[in-house]
Every structure is written in C-alpha cells, then in structure tokens.
Amino acid sequence: MTFSTRLATFAVLSAIYCQGLAAPASKFRAETHNVHVLARGLELQTFHPPSTFKTFGAGVDHPLSKRDNPDLKESAISFLQSHLGVNPETISYKSGYVGETAKHVYVKQTHNGIPVANAVANVAFNDKSKVVAIGSSFVTPNYIASAAPSISLKKAISIAEDALDGTHNEQPPSVQYIAKDDGSLVLTHSMQIQNKTKGTWYDAFVDAHSGELVHVTDFVSKASYLVLPIQKQNLTLGFETLTDPSDAVSSPLGWHSDGKTNYAGNNAIVFKDASTDSLTTASSEPLNFIYKQDPTIQPTEQVNVDAARTNAFYLVNTVHDIMYRYGFTESSFNFQTSNFDKGGKANDPVQVSVQNSAGFNNADFATPPDGQMPLMRMFLWNFIQPMRDGSLENDILAHENAHGLTNRMTGGGTAACLQTTEARGLGEGWSDAFAEWTEHDSAAVPDYLMGTYVMNWPLGSRSRAYSTSMTINPMTYASRKNRNEPHVLGEVWANLLHNVYAKLVGALGWSATASTDPSGSEGNVVFLHLFIDALALQPCNPTFLDARDAWIQADANRYNGAHRCLLWNVFASRGFGMDAEVGSYINSDTIPNDC
Numbered sequence: 001m002t003f004s005t006r007l008a009t010f011a012v013l014s015a016i017y018c019q020g021l022a023a024p025a026s027k028f029r030a031e032t033h034n035v036h037v038l039a040r041g042l043e044l045q046t047f048h049p050p051s052t053f054k055t056f057g058a059g060v061d062h063p064l065s066k067r068d069n070p071d072l073k074e075s076a077i078s079f080l081q082s083h084l085g086v087n088p089e090t091i092s093y094k095s096g097y098v099g100e101t102a103k104h105v106y107v108k109q110t111h112n113g114i115p116v117a118n119a120v121a122n123v124a125f126n127d128k129s130k131v132v133a134i135g136s137s138f139v140t141p142n143y144i145a146s147a148a149p150s151i152s153l154k155k156a157i158s159i160a161e162d163a164l165d166g167t168h169n170e171q172p173p174s175v176q177y178i179a180k181d182d183g184s185l186v187l188t189h190s191m192q193i194q195n196k197t198k199g200t201w202y203d204a205f206v207d208a209h210s211g212e213l214v215h216v217t218d219f220v221s222k223a224s225y226l227v228l229p230i231q232k233q234n235l236t237l238g239f240e241t242l243t244d245p246s247d248a249v250s251s252p253l254g255w256h257s258d259g260k261t262n263y264a265g266n267n268a269i270v271f272k273d274a275s276t277d278s279l280t281t282a283s284s285e286p287l288n289f290i291y292k293q294d295p296t297i298q299p300t301e302q303v304n305v306d307a308a309r310t311n312a313f314y315l316v317n318t319v320h321d322i323m324y325r326y327g328f329t330e331s332s333f334n335f336q337t338s339n340f341d342k343g344g345k346a347n348d349p350v351q352v353s354v355q356n357s358a359g360f361n362n363a364d365f366a367t368p369p370d371g372q373m374p375l376m377r378m379f380l381w382n383f384i385q386p387m388r389d390g391s392l393e394n395d396i397l398a399h400e401n402a403h404g405l406t407n408r409m410t411g412g413g414t415a416a417c418l419q420t421t422e423a424r425g426l427g428e429g430w431s432d433a434f435a436e437w438t439e440h441d442s443a444a445v446p447d448y449l450m451g452t453y454v455m456n457w458p459l460g461s462r463s464r465a466y467s468t469s470m471t472i473n474p475m476t477y478a479s480r481k482n483r484n485e486p487h488v489l490g491e492v493w494a495n496l497l498h499n500v501y502a503k504l505v506g507a508l509g510w511s512a513t514a515s516t517d518p519s520g521s522e523g524n525v526v527f528l529h530l531f532i533d534a535l536a537l538q539p540c541n542p543t544f545l546d547a548r549d550a551w552i553q554a555d556a557n558r559y560n561g562a563h564r565c566l567l568w569n570v571f572a573s574r575g576f577g578m579d580a581e582v583g584s585y586i587n588s589d590t591i592p593n594d595c
C-alpha cells in the first residue's frame with residue numbers, strides 16, 4: 001500500500017474514533033466532562049465533579065490515630081470529616097483493602113441514604129496507619145430532587161434501552177443521585193444496558209422525574225491502533241513451546257482449573273467470536289496446545305484460529321500473573337473465577353473473543369465493576385492479505401488487558417473512575433506503557449512502537465515512537481493542550497512513562513525475572529510497582545497531574561521516597577514539573593529544592 005493511501009485509511013479510522021468529540025458544548029472541560037455518542041448519533045455530555053487530590057509524603061494523623069489499631073473505615077470517615085468538613089452521615093463505605101504498602105478505603109457521598117453515583121472519595125493509609133493520600137469529588141448541591149421517583153423503573157429502562165440501542169442485562173437496577181454541573185442532584189433510576197452485537201456496555205442513569213437520560217458510565221475502552229513469549233511483540237519473532245508457564249503464586253491451581261472444573265480457566269476464557277462458540281481446546285492430552293500458525297493462509301482457517309486462541313489464552317494468563325505479583329489481586333478487584341477466599345468478588349475471569357465478527361482493524365476491552373466478567377474483543381486486520389490477527393500481536397493483547405487493570409484499581413473496583421476525557425487519555429497511555437513493559441528483554445530501552453504487525457506499517461498505530469529523544473518524540477505537558485481524543489491524549493502520558501522507565505532502568509539496572517519476582521530493586525521492578533501502587537492512590541477521574549502526584553506518593557509509601565528526585569527530574573524534563581497547572585498546560589521544569 002502506498003504512503004498516501006495508507007494515510008487515507010488512517011484518517012478514516014481516526015475519524016471514527018474521534019466522533020464523540022466534535023464541537024463539545026460550552027461548559028465542556030476535558031478534566032470534568034466527556035461526550036458520548038449514543039444511538040442515532042445523539043450526543044450526551046456527562047459531568048464528573050472535579051476531584052481534589054492531596055498527598056502527604058510520610059503521612060499525617062487522623063482523629064482516631066491515638067486508638068490502638070483503629071478501624072480502617074472509621075478512620076477514613078473521621079479524616080474526611082476533619083479534613084474536608086464532610087458530614088459523616090453523608091458518607092457510605094463502598095470498598096477497601098489492605099495492600100502491600102498502603103491500606104485503601106473508597107466511599108460514596110449519600111443524601112438521605114441514597115448514594116450520589118459520581119461523588120466519591122478515597123483515603124489511603126501507610127503501614128504506620130498515617131493518612132498518605134486523600135481524593136474527593138464530593139459536591140455541595142444547590143438543589144436536591146425529591147427522593148421519591150415519579151416515573152417507574154420500567155419506563156426508565158425503556159428510555160435507556162431506546163437511547164443506547166441495547167438491552168437491560170441481569171444486573172439489579174438501583175436508585176441513585178447524579179451530581180450535575182449546574183450544582184443540582186438529580187434523582188435517577190440506574191441500570192446496565194448492553195448491546196452484545198455492537199459491543200456497547202453502559203451504566204445508564206435516567207432522571208426519575210423527567211425521564212431524561214442524564215448520565216452514563218461507559219465500560220468499554222476502544223482501541224485505535226493502532227504463542228509468542230510475552231516479551232516478543234509479534235509473531236515475526238518466532239513461536240516457542242513453553243511448558244507450564246503459569247506462576248504458582250499468582251495462579252495456585254494453574255491456568256486450566258478453578259478448583260471445580262478443568263479447562264475453563266480461572267483467569268481467562270478464550271473463544272472464537274461468541275461465548276457460545278468453542279473454547280481453547282488441547283491439541284493432545286494432557287493439556288498440550290501446539291498449533292503452528294500458517295501465515296500463508298487466512299487467520300480464519302482452523303489451525304490459525306487455534307493458534308490465535310492459544311496465544312490469547314497464554315498472554316491474558318501471563319498478564320494476570322504479572323499484575324498479581326505487583327498488587328492486582330483478588331482483594332484489589334482483579335479478574336478470576338475463584339478467589340480462593342482471598343477477598344474481592346469472584347466469577348469475573350476475562351472473556352476473550354478472538355476474531356470477533358463485529359468489526360475489523362481494532363480491539364476493545366469492556367470493564368464492568370468487580371464481580372462481573374470483562375470482555376476483550378480482538379478483531380482481524382485487513383490492511384494486507386492474508387489478513388492479520390490481533391490475537392497474534394502481544395502488545396495489543398497486553399494493551400487491552402491493561403484497561404482492565406486501570407479501570408478496576410482506580411476508585412476501588414467500580415470501573416467508573418476513568419470516565420472524563422482526560423482520565424480516559426491516561427487509560428490509553430497506561431495501556432501502551434504496560435504493553436511496552438512486558439516486551440523489554442534487556443536493559444536497553446529502544447524507541448517503542450505499538451501495533452506495527454497488524455497495521456503492517458512501520459510507525460504502527462501511534463503518531464510517533466515513544467522515545468527519550470526530543471527529536472523523535474518531542475511531546476511535553478504542553479502537547480496535552482488541544483488533544484481530546486483518548487489515544488491522542490494517551491500518547492503524551494505513555495511517552496512520559498517511557499522516559500520514566502528509561503531513567504529508572506538506566507539508574508538501577510534491569511531484572512530478567514521481574515515478571516515473577518517483584519522483590520528486586522532494579523528499575524523495571526520499581527517502575528511496575530510504582531505504576532500499580534499509584535493507581536490505587538489516585539482520585540476518581542484523575543488528571544495528568546494527579547496521576548503524576550500518585551507516583552511520587554507511591555514511591556514514598558514503598559521506597560521511602562528513594563526515587564523522588566529521579567521521578568521529579570524526568571517529569572520536569574517533559575514539562576510536568578511542580579508548577580504545572582491543570583487547564584493551562586504550560587510546561588514547568590521546576591523540581592523540589594532539595595533535588
């Protein structure tokens with residue numbers, strides 16, 4: 001394909017991905033709003049109250065600090081009361097867990113016992129039970145709608161089904177308030193609406209008095225890219241036969257058993273197209289999955305379907321095991337059929353649809369709340385014949401899977417805290433950065449490209465390579481201005497993280513066993529710890545600067561701030577210094593005085 005026709009194809013793709021962002025209404029701010037395109041091209045602008053986020057380094061006391069072993073929940077509520085002046089009667093506990101370096105509590109604002117779905121807060125404590133971070137999007141309403149619905153749930157469901165072109169699923173509906181950007185609290189009927197053909201999946205909020213659809217949580221992260229061992233990016237690097245690759249700590253019963261049935265897989269279920277179709281099957285017993293992909297015939301030929309399912313199964317399980325080692329566990333809302341009594345909600349392994357028939361040239365990942373199964377849809381790519389299969393490009397699988405990590409760990413398992421335009425941009429950036437992490441096989445940090453195999457295009461699916469070179473990738477905090485499409489936004493963040501990774505590995509070296517041994521002090525180990533620790537600390541709908549601050553706090557919690565100056569130096573080198581401000585997007589190269 002020539003250069004210009006390739007660009008034309010790409011422009012069409014981008015237009016599809018960007019369609020939700022045309023001409024946003026005047027109040028729109030990327031840090032607090034998003035625009036969703038519903039059925040028949042109708043647009044809905046959603047509001048996510050601004051989060052305040054404060055970190056405290058070594059930690060501060062809370063009102064119950066003097067008690068012996070104070071209750072985590074009560075401590076969080078007392079701190080919210082003393083620090084933000086929030087009335088404790090308006091706080092309801094949502095979730096919490098004790099992580100390796102911090103304890104986390106996530107709460108919701110309530111009014112007369114009815115939760116305000118988009119007003120939440122989170123408090124984190126360090127191992128000395130001091131408060132290290134507080135995030136809050138609580139609101140002070142100027143008007144509160146009557147708590148008695150005047151339209152029926154049935155009516156509300158039919159309104160939502162019509163607006164979203166889907167069907168209410170089996171999840172129980174509820175009555176919740178939604179905080180709007182005019183300062184009011186609207187009473188809503190909320191229910192999940194799904195269209196399995198289109199791959200859409202929402203939590204919908206219909207005004208229980210006016211019948212208007214006022215808010216949605218969109219569980220789907222779209223991709224736009226724009227067995228292979230995980231560190232190999234694509235199949236041109238060669239298949240290998242791996243024996244027993246599962247990690248006994250992360251997956252105690254292996255990958256093919258949940259303790260009750262064999263084969264189903266405790267962390268992932270992989271099928272071609274629809275979940276009613278067949279699962280990954282062994283080529284021979286016991287549990288051999290040896291299918292040699294044939295690149296000269298279409299991916300839809302049986303042997304290639306088997307190779308694709310096998311690689312997707314391997315990759316998603318490997319990603320599960322890596323993330324588990326670094327803190328994405330049962331209690332921190334991960335994806336497993338059985339949780340082995342270790343906390344969290346079970347019965348939510350990743351469902352992977354290989355060669356999904358709904359489209360081409362893409363992939364996506366829908367993350368519902370903890371306890372509901374996410375769906376990863378991998379498509380075929382038809383830029384070249386025979387077509388290429390996204391399930392054979394590991395960076396795409398890893399990118400998609402990482403959406404599940406970031407959506408579950410931000411905000412305490414609700415999957416509702418990466419919803420603003422800016423937070424969705426962070427989501428895309430983290431997914432690229434995680435994919436990159438899995439593919440390093442030495443201390444070298446070459447420029448990184450996503451999606452080159454499926455795109456059959458040297459630059460892959462992003463506008464530039466991620467690079468430490470200012471010439472190859474000049475993106476800074478100022479580049480964030482005027483970007484409103486999540487992937488385009490995400491490039492700025494992913495490139496910053498590429499630079500953080502390069503600095504950490506340059507200073508601290510590289511561990512070849514980082515995927516299964518998180519105890520090292522090497523740069524790649526430190527990077528993934530800070531990456532995952534920070535997710536749980538940051539507020540709901542973080543801005544770029546909140547996400548940056550969460551890394552600094554994560555380092556204080558885990559390493560006593562040992563990498564603080566290194567991190568600030570990298571941040572400042574790309575304009576994310578201490579004086580950077582939300583909204584103005586002027587580069588700051590300021591670092592702390594003592595660095």
Ligand SMILES: *[C@@H]1O[C@H](CO)[C@@H](O)[C@H](O)[C@H]1NC(C)=O
Pocket residue numbers: 165166167194195196197198
């Ligand atoms: C899903 O979307 C398709 C395409 O718009 C539509 O034809 C179908 O009726 C929808 N399905 C449901 C269950 O609403």
Ligand SMILES: *[C@@H]1O[C@H](CO)[C@@H](O)[C@H](O)[C@H]1NC(C)=O
Pocket residue numbers: 233234235236237451452453454456
């Ligand atoms: C496959 O991955 C390698 C290593 O990352 C890269 O150099 C190569 O360009 C990729 N091949 C294709 C066809 O994308």
Ligand SMILES: [Ca+2]
Pocket residue numbers: 330333334335336344345346347348370371
């Ligand atoms: Ca779970």
Ligand SMILES: [Zn+2]
Pocket residue numbers: 221222223224399400403427428431
């Ligand atoms: Zn994505």
